[in-house]
Amino acid sequence: MSALSLTLFTPSGVLLQVGPLKLAARRLKALGFDVNIDEAALAKHQRFGGDDDTRLAAIHRVAKQAPDVALASRGGYGLTRLLDRIDWKLLARSVEQGTRWVGYSDLTALQMGLLAHTGAQSWCGPLAADDFGRETLDEVTPDCFAEAMTGELEAVGFRTAEGHDGLQAKGVLWGGNLTVLTSLLGTPHWPKVKGGLLFVEDVNEHPYRVERMLLQLHQAGVLDQQKAVLLGGITDWKKSLLDRGYDLKGMLAHLRTVTKTPILTGLPFGHVDTKVTMPFGMKVQLVVEGRDVLIGWH
Known part of the structure; x- marks a missing residue:
């Protein structure tokens, strides 16, 4: 079985440092994922991970690529600004193709909108920088995440x-x-x-x-x-x-x-x-x- 493709993207708050994202990418690769970091993941605009157009484009870009896993880098605030402009049908198509959108905190807005507009499912789980990018990481969080993404967790x-x-x-x-x-x-x-x-x-x-x-x-x-x-x-x-x-x-x-x-x-x-x-x-x-x-x- 080939490795699951996983894309890290930043839909909400700014990533102040690249270190946690790189550490997250290494840990996720060690778990067996084929990791890609979105081109705008480190964009910065005020407190946001890029201006609204940049973050919206990142969400749509990830949806078009339809990786097996779309993992948000961090929460914060920012998705509420985008809800009226998100192409929900595009995101739903990515879910139909097998994409699992994962995160918590501010990603709640995207998960709620996706369910409200299309009925499509997503996943509540860890964030890349905030969890996989921490200095110390427990065993339960990554194991549970990996099993959920491969379909083993029931x-x-x-x-x-x-x-x-x-x-x-x-x-x-x-x-x-x-x-x-x-x-x-x-x-x-x-x-x-x-x-x-x-x-x-x-x-x-x-x-x-x-x-x-x-x-x-x-x-x-x-x-x-x-x-x-x-x-x-x-x-x-x-x-x-x-x-x-x-x-x-x-x-x-x-x-x-x-x-x-x-x-x-x-x-x-x-x-x-x-x-x-x-x-x-x-x-x-x-x-x-x-x-x-x-x-x-x-």
């Missing part, structure tokens, strides 16, 4: 808090970065998923802001339409003197009083060192036994 598992034993559900797995997700609500780029499994993660967002965004989704009718909500990493937020005991647990306790949808914690995904790779927009099955959660697909 399930991911994790431990959650007590209280969900026996829960079983089937539905479309979707979601991503909560801030990006919420910003798309009410736009044409929001996929209307009912009976799905919604997963969310975020970074540098205090629990009260996470609560406010989740309440917005609830008040818009989104949470009650899902079979489960899976909470990934809510990381790097700072406590405030005003909290007076309010924290993530308090936030979750309140949310569970307003929505009937089960909220499971512990999903190893988001701005965390160890993350799984999962399908986005694919129908999956969720099974909980005790505190063990399994998400499977075919």
Whole structure:
């Protein structure tokens, strides 16, 4: 079997240094991928990986090339600027040809738009520079990514808090970065998923802001339409003197009083060192036994 072709591209924030991208390319080659770095991957314009036209052209160029894997170099911000101009049918054709678009964080905008406009699936997983380009890389993240890209991976598992034993559900797995997700609500780029499994993660967002965004989704009718909500990493937020005991647990306790949808914690995904790779927009099955959660697909 020939090596899977993998293209690194920069659709969002600027890459300040070339080192992490080169390290990522070496590690990905060591995993057996035939790695290509897009010609505009190191472009710079203000805080972006090139101006809007440059980044849009890169996305369309990768879609036309249709590699086996299209892996974003990093997140940040920038894709929201491009959503109204992306040729979604072109991206969907690349998916039909076998391309797996992979990333998280700001790439949530592209994944949501792709599902909303075409129903095409993508993959939530690591970023090139932010994960494969780190000084130290765990074993789970690259192994899970490689198995997902070759089609060997059919399930991911994790431990959650007590209280969900026996829960079983089937539905479309979707979601991503909560801030990006919420910003798309009410736009044409929001996929209307009912009976799905919604997963969310975020970074540098205090629990009260996470609560406010989740309440917005609830008040818009989104949470009650899902079979489960899976909470990934809510990381790097700072406590405030005003909290007076309010924290993530308090936030979750309140949310569970307003929505009937089960909220499971512990999903190893988001701005965390160890993350799984999962399908986005694919129908999956969720099974909980005790505190063990399994998400499977075919």
